[in-house]
Each structure stands twice: as C-alpha cells, then as structure tokens.
Amino acid sequence: MNVEDFRNYCLSLPRATEKMPFTTVKDPYSRDVLCFYIGSKWFCYVNIEGRVTMASVRHGT
Numbered sequence: 001m002n003v004e005d006f007r008n009y010c011l012s013l014p015r016a017t018e019k020m021p022f023t024t025v026k027d028p029y030s031r032d033v034l035c036f037y038i039g040s041k042w043f044c045y046v047n048i049e050g051r052v053t054m055a056s057v058r059h060g061t
Contacts, residue, residue: 003034006055010036010044022054 010016022030035045046055059061 003046006046007034013038013043015039016043 005039007018011018013056014024017037019037020031020034025031031033032047033045034048035042037043038039042058044055044057
C-alpha cells in the first residue's frame with residue numbers, strides 16, 4: 001500500500017484528522033511521521049517516506 005492510499009483510508013474514518021507533530025526534532029525519521037487523530041487522541045502513525053510497510057495503531061483509551 002502506498003502512503004496516499006493509507007492516508008486516504010485513515011482520513012475516511014469519522015472525525016479523523018492528520019498532522020505532523022514532530023517536524024522540529026533532529027531525528028530525520030521522526031520528522032517524517034504523520035499522525036492521525038480523532039479529537040485530541042492519536043490512533044495511528046506512519047512514516048511517510050516510501051511505501052507503508054509498518055504502521056502503529058492504538059486501541060482503546
């Protein structure tokens with residue numbers, strides 16, 4: 001799955017938003033992390049460089 005398809009899927013969920021909260025950190029990997037939120041809580045994050053080979057998903061509160 002490419003990043004755009006994954007992003008579109010996450011944003012298709014009710015009330016989902018996205019942001020890149022780590023753009024000012026020194027670590028290049030962290031700068032490229034896109035987080036998806038519902039309200040103020042993240043539910044998923046993924047590095048946007050390249051193909052989506054792994055995404056971290058949060059369950060519960």
